[in-house]
Amino acid sequence: MGADRQGGHRRTPGRAAAYAACGVVLLAGCASMPDNGDLRGVESTPRQDTQVRVFAMPPRDDAPSSEIVQGFLEALTSDDPRYSTARQYLTPRAAQRWEPESSTTVLADGPVTRASQSDVREDGDDSSYTLTGTKVAVIDAQQSYTPASGDYSQTMHLTRDKKTRQWRIDALPQGVLMGRSDFQRNYMSVNKYYFASDTTSAGSGQPMAVADPVYVRERVDPVTQMARSLLNGPTSRLRPVVRSSFPTGTALAKGVTALAPDDQNKLTVPLNDKAARIGHAKCDEMAAQLLFTLQSLTPTVDEVELRGGGRQLCVLSDDRVTAVAERGAETSPDYLYFIDGRHRLLRTTGNGGSDAAEPVPGALGDGSKPLRSVAVARDEHSAAGVSLDGKALYVTSTAAGSLLGEPVLQSKGKAESDRLTTPSWDGQGDLWVADRDLAAPRLLLLEKGAGQPREVLTPGLDGRINAVRVAADGVRIALVVDKDGEQSLLIGRIERDASADQPTVSVQELRSATPDLEQVTAVSWAGDSRLVVVGRETGGVQQVQYVQCDGSIPETGTLPGLTEVTSIAASEDSDAPLFATSEEGLLWLPGGSGWRTLKETASVAFYPG
Known part of the structure; x- marks a missing residue:
């Protein structure tokens, strides 16, 4: 699961x-x-x-x-x-x-x-x-x-x-x-949550919650298992880039062998003395970690009370947790975006076509610059577009009357397929894109979408990047990598080192998330630790499926099939419907049924990010 x-x-x-x-x-x-x-x-x-x-x-x-x-x-x-x-x-x-x-x-x-x-x-x-x-x-x-x-x-x-x-x-x-x-x-897969060490939300300035998926035995007191696992700290793969608000050495109080919410879905968690003197703000962060971690379990936990040193430390309810930390799955996009047949950026409310699409205000929606691909920032106030020939990257506002300006990046690739990939925004407001120039293939970062592009180090990368998708938490990145004609999906950890004279950003420990697929053609984050992928196995047909970022496949992994898919659009907010584009146009997947073709013509569809 x-x-x-x-x-x-x-x-x-x-x-x-x-x-x-x-x-x-x-x-x-x-x-x-x-x-x-x-x-x-x-x-x-x-x-x-x-x-x-x-x-x-x-x-x-x-x-x-x-x-x-x-x-x-x-x-x-x-x-x-x-x-x-x-x-x-x-x-x-x-x-x-x-x-x-x-x-x-x-x-x-x-x-x-x-x-x-x-x-x-x-x-x-x-x-x-x-x-x-x-x-x-x-x-x-x-x-x-x-x-x-x-x-x-x-x-x-x-x-x-x-x-x-x-x-x-x-x-x-x-x-x-x-x-x-x-x-x-x-066993079942459950996310435990920590906070990004070096990034905060661009909009709220709050800590960014990062999902750390683990497998626990489903019918052996998973609530207590997950609480202990959370207190034990993050897995080694995420440890370099996340922090826990629980003081080092925090554990369940002596004699506590099982945790269970009461009939009001409130969970009381007695902790040892390591947590007895923490401040209220830090305690709220600790409770937020527990709430995020336990909310996918049964019985549902709607409120957490932390106790230590024989007294109440803090109480945090579900309706207050968003004031403490930001989590990708808790942020709902306002619009679904797509590029139409005239190479303009359009948007719709994403409810399956009941509302007519409209051009996005500003330069990317007026058709003056034909577009090949676009990424809209997570706050939906700005966007980055790649020109139709793949050479130039522009960043502009989505407000009415905004101008395109000069490109912030240009590729020297000789062929269109050797130029810029679709860009991607993280939750901190930074912009990521790969230049596929055969002479100098690079992964690049533009802080806040502006300034001099910084080359991102990619030790261990074997192949050339075809697609880039950064998670909302800003510490994980999904790369579709081409090697010898095969395209695989790799997930890596983003490390930012500001201690040196020249600050560096790198992607570490790239691992395959789709070991059974030899041709991955489209990917999108579809949850805090889940992605939706379009690809095919050796000798097989194209399929659409969910995968976990650790490489496991949930039970409900396979989705209704499609052919000739050019893009897939999912959101970390799983209430947002799934969209795709293919040779048939823009398609929508209502819950529990097959794909439906919508009236809009689209070459690519996507949510913010």
Whole structure:
């Protein structure tokens, strides 16, 4: 499940009652694997309703070694909070050393087990099995998701207890292992929130909230899991560019083992003494982090009270959180923008065409300069347009009577395809664009859309940038990169270093967000940690799907298909409808139905940003 799942809407409090009536499924360790050394797959548990709890069965007496292995692997996919049943399949020493929280390895299917041919005799005292499969992803100790590939192969050793004569596992890989379907049933993606270290909102001056997606076990007290994860700090990938308002060392108060909102959807969080002396403004930021983090969970949290040192520190409700910090998903665009057949910039209210489109006031909407692409600033007061030939970048106001002026940037690329990409604005009001000039390809930044363009360092970039999309938080950037004819989507971290004599901006740790797609043709941010992507797999047809910025795919990832898509328009505010352009013109995707063609002619459509 995606962190921006269900279009980013909160789940309703009504689901809370469903947990009380949920069913229970027992996973029994059964003798389904032969002892003759043949290959046998450990079947993934069939998908269950998300409200169904799944528990494992302990090992039965005199179970053969094959059944012990099978039962242990099945116990890993249960809802046992501390894997206590799984530990019963281990020797006491192995149970003490095993650290299931260290990692979760996800395989395409359930792990295949092979008994060593020399260890198949059940009358002996030792046995070993090899676990194999194809890796899909790894969840690390910080609960961060990373796509993976290649073969998995690890050995599990068993011994027979000298007194009880029962088989138990005495050596095994650290962490948890399961197939993809079990992972999707057990885990969900949730955003925890921190604040950008070096950027603030251009409009309000408030801290910019940054989503840090992690995977947690869905039916193992996710509220408490997420609170602890938030207090533990950001994942290593975002740590260099975000901060937490919680003082270092802050944790839940001693003795607090579970958190739950009351019947008014208020969550009280007792903290240790590290937070006892914080000021009210800092406390509000801490509460905002918790509110943003917990709002996608069930039951819904509408108010947070923080306590420390035996007293109330602060209370923050949902209707006040926007006065404390700015979050991309909380900002609704006023208009959808598009370029029409006359290469002018037009806008509409974005409600599916019930309101007629109109030219944007000012120079970009009057048709005096034919446009190839445009990006409108997030405050919608200014815009940056690229000329039809791709050579020149202009920045101007969207107010009536504004003039175009001289270009702020010009490309020397010889061919149109080797010139400027579509620009992109971040929430701080800075403008990003790539120059695809074969002689000097560069990623460029214009602070506040003006001044001398600054070249952005891109260590590790292998290929040429085809498209740039900066997240509202200003610390993450999506790049469509062309290498040897293949176009992939990479997500990187934006680092700003003002300490040196010459301040630098760089994009670090570029990672693929679409490892299964070889041709990405369009992309747009569609939530705090989610993007919508148009692309195709090797030998496949073009598809439109949601992806998480960590490379995972939410359950509702695939959208109705389109052909020959030239652009896709989504907003961090998931209430804003999805638009696209193709050879058929401007299209609109109402919730739960197929694409509809609108009357406007458009070559590209987009929301602010």
